[in-house]
Amino acid sequence: MSIPMQRITVIPGDGIGPEVIEPALALLQVLGLGLEFDVLDNVNVNTYLHEGNALSQADLDHLRNSDATLLGAIGDPRVSETAYVRTVLSRLRLEFDLYVNYRPTHLWHDRLSPLRDPARRGIDCVIVRENTEGLYSGIGGSMRAASPEEFAVDLDVSTHRGVSRVLDFAFSVARRSVCMVDKANAVRHGGQLWQRCWREAIERYPHVETSHLYVDAAAMKLVSDPTAFDVIVTNNSYGDILSDLTAALAGGLGMAPSANLNSDTAYGLFEPVHGSAPDIAGTGTANPLGAILSTALMVEHLGHADEAGAIRRAVVAAVEAGRVTPDLGGSLSTAQTGAAVMAELR
Ligand code: NAD
Ligand code: IPM
Numbered sequence: 001m002s003i004p005m006q007r008i009t010v011i012p013g014d015g016i017g018p019e020v021i022e023p024a025l026a027l028l029q030v031l032g033l034g035l036e037f038d039v040l041d042n043v044n045v046n047t048y049l050h051e052g053n054a055l056s057q058a059d060l061d062h063l064r065n066s067d068a069t070l071l072g073a074i075g076d077p078r079v080s081e082t083a084y085v086r087t088v089l090s091r092l093r094l095e096f097d098l099y100v101n102y103r104p105t106h107l108w109h110d111r112l113s114p115l116r117d118p119a120r121r122g123i124d125c126v127i128v129r130e131n132t133e134g135l136y137s138g139i140g141g142s143m144r145a146a147s148p149e150e151f152a153v154d155l156d157v158s159t160h161r162g163v164s165r166v167l168d169f170a171f172s173v174a175r176r177s178v179c180m181v182d183k184a185n186a187v188r189h190g191g192q193l194w195q196r197c198w199r200e201a202i203e204r205y206p207h208v209e210t211s212h213l214y215v216d217a218a219a220m221k222l223v224s225d226p227t228a229f230d231v232i233v234t235n236n237s238y239g240d241i242l243s244d245l246t247a248a249l250a251g252g253l254g255m256a257p258s259a260n261l262n263s264d265t266a267y268g269l270f271e272p273v274h275g276s277a278p279d280i281a282g283t284g285t286a287n288p289l290g291a292i293l294s295t296a297l298m299v300e301h302l303g304h305a306d307e308a309g310a311i312r313r314a315v316v317a318a319v320e321a322g323r324v325t326p327d328l329g330g331s332l333s334t335a336q337t338g339a340a341v342m343a344e345l346r
């Protein structure tokens with residue numbers, strides 16, 4: 001029986017996006033999975049600057065006709081973040097109802113940890129970030145702009161359905177425990193809704209160990225004892241912030257992969273956690289391992305667990321050998337690091 005060809009839409013994007021996607025794609029190509037790639041190199045800031053919109057209906061149709069999307073990064077200092085990023089990245093997450101942002105942190109090599117105490121380095125946790133609600137709703141308004149009386153409101157939206165489904169996802173991927181993180185001591189209405197959904201979820205999964213932390217305490221505990229965590233489930237903003245923190249515990253933003261998922265449609269958008277890093281774009285020093293580990297998440301999601309394992313082992317071997325970019329203490333370029341991983345894969 002022949003396996004139907006799987007189609008991947010690739011959006012290299014801006015800044016270091018295309019630089020890290022190139023080696024990631026090269027690796028995917030040698031895996032021989034028979035994946036078909038459609039590269040949309042028009043979805044970027046240049047199109048936005050010329051046409052006022054970087055994601056056309058045709059692009060969206062393209063994505064709809066594929067099995068998954070691999071994205072580099074979106075963002076450029078020349079344009080307003082909210083207008084541009086919201087119409088591409090946030091739009092994709094909403095358009096495909098990718099309500100889970102799955103952000104695993106695994107310390108692939110002891111040397112990558114900033115923590116002094118070796119007993120604290122068994123880091124293997126996942127942030128399950130709600131990805132379609134919260135402060136990212138885009139609902140709000142402002143008045144009396146550019147005056148001392150100016151005021152602005154952004155609605156922090158939580159729905160029973162939205163919270164319950166992301167909690168369910170968190171329980172479904174738990175190996176040991178789920179920790180729910182919120183700020184219900186200060187955020188009144190949404191806080192109560194999250195707390196209620198959390199109590200209901202606990203009843204649905206009586207055999208999973210659970211805990212709850214306020215986000216400030218969670219940030220502290222992630223640094224002082226990251227080994228305590230398995231799955232952390234939280235809202236859109238806290239998940240955004242805490243996932244940069246967990247990335248820093250395991251080598252930094254250059255190492256961190258992510259998946260935007262919907263468990264009903266099974267569609268996935270895979271991207272490194274980092275952004276377009278304008279400060280290093282064009283220098284050839286961007287770490288491609290976050291993008292490469294994102295492809296591991298993608299091929300695993302598409303049913304190729306062995307190949308995902310092979311990619312991860314090749315990454316670990318390159319790190320072990322110090323054949324990495326400067327952010328990890330190496331002296332290789334983006335392309336050379338990609339080639340080092342490729343050599344380990346073969
Ligand atoms: P950033 O993640 O781009 O960079 C933060 C810091 O980490 C920078 O010092 C950068 O040099 C470093 N860094 C990031 N990725 C790296 C890599 N692969 N190798 C080595 N160093 C790396 O965050 P920022 O500077 O706050 O944002 C820059 C732009 O990216 C903004 O426009 C922002 O909106 C956008 N952004 C996009 C995404 C995305 O597309 N998913 C994510 C975050 C930020
Ligand atoms: C991320 C990014 C985005 C987010 C930005 C670019 C809107 O920081 O994917 O973590 O906050 O979701």
Ligand code: MN
Nearest residue numbers: 240241244273
């Ligand atoms: Mn972020």
